[in-house]
Amino acid sequence: MVNGLTLNNFLILGLAVFLLGAYCVLTRRNAIGILMGIELMLNAANINYIAFSFFGGGGAKYDGQVFAIFVIMLAAAEAVVGLAIILAIYQNLRTIDVDAAETLSG
Amino acid sequence: MRMVFALFAALIVSSAGVTAFSRNIVHSAFALLGAFAGVAGIYVLLAADFVAMVQIFVYIGGILVLTIFAVMLTQGLTGVNVSNRAVGRIPALATTLIVGAVMLYAILKTPWYEVKAHSPAPTTYGIGNAFLGAYVLPFELASIVLLAALIGAIVISRQESRE
Numbered sequence: 173m174v175n176g177l178t179l180n181n182f183l184i185l186g187l188a189v190f191l192l193g194a195y196c197v198l199t200r201r202n203a204i205g206i207l208m209g210i211e212l213m214l215n216a217a218n219i220n221y222i223a224f225s226f227f228g229g230g231g232a233k234y235d236g237q238v239f240a241i242f243v244i245m246l247a248a249a250e251a252v253v254g255l256a257i258i259l260a261i262y263q264n265l266r267t268i269d270v271d272a273a274e275t276l277s278g
Numbered sequence: 279m280r281m282v283f284a285l286f287a288a289l290i291v292s293s294a295g296v297t298a299f300s301r302n303i304v305h306s307a308f309a310l311l312g313a314f315a316g317v318a319g320i321y322v323l324l325a326a327d328f329v330a331m332v333q334i335f336v337y338i339g340g341i342l343v344l345t346i347f348a349v350m351l352t353q354g355l356t357g358v359n360v361s362n363r364a365v366g367r368i369p370a371l372a373t374t375l376i377v378g379a380v381m382l383y384a385i386l387k388t389p390w391y392e393v394k395a396h397s398p399a400p401t402t403y404g405i406g407n408a409f410l411g412a413y414v415l416p417f418e419l420a421s422i423v424l425l426a427a428l429i430g431a432i433v434i435s436r437q438e439s440r441e
Contacts, residue, residue, distance in 0.1 A: 196298040198370035226324040234404040249427035251341045255348045256431040262352045
């Protein structure tokens with residue numbers, strides 16, 4: 173514990189952000205809104221990684237931070253490809269409502 | 279320290295709340311700024327200075343700007359409210375609350391192993407060594423993934439030209 177802050181404080185903060193992101197993903201029909209919810213959930217995971225890295229200590233001092241950087245990198249790649257797909261859908265269908273993008277289903 | 283944490287936590291949760299609950303997608307996109315910046319503050323609080331900088335550069339400078347671009351490109355400033363109404367908010371809320379309750383129970387019940395926190399020190403040296411030492415293979419794979427994402431995004435989003 174650092175100055176009255178325990179690991180649980182950060183885990184519960186991460187949980188709150190994750191739940192808000194999950195709610196965002198579940199309720200949006202707007203594809204960009206869904207992507208925003210995913211970014212929130214990834215941020216929640218990163219908060220947990222950094223918190224465990226800080227409070228875990230031991231020999232693996234930087235592992236959590238390295239994992240967080242990998243998560244950020246994958247989030248960037250995911251956002252780029254996801255937004256490109258959304259723009260392609262918009263060019264074809266003139267909407268980004270995910271319910272409308274069902275022309276692939278037979 | 280508690281005050282700083284409470285400040286950042288309030289910023290993150292309120293911004294994420296606006297992102298999740300706002301009916302206007304532009305408001306959601308701009309509220310993400312507060313969430314990402316608050317998370318960067320939490321990283322600084324947890325002595326992860328390099329990750330905080332990466333968070334600001336990649337998330338705020340990259341992903342957020344890209345998201346706002348996409349919002350502007352797809353709907354224009356006039357039709358921002360289109361199709362942003364919830365599908366089944368009650369089931370979504372119930373699912374979220376159940377999952378949250380299970381996770382909260384797990385967090386509170388687990389006897390977490392906590393060492394005495396180390397004093398904040400520069401982390402760049404250690405992270406650099408980890409990237410080029412134990413994590414060199416994931417590091418190289420990450421660069422391939424980024425290259426593939428770059429090429430894939432270009433291929434997907436360019437205009438098809440058929441002769």
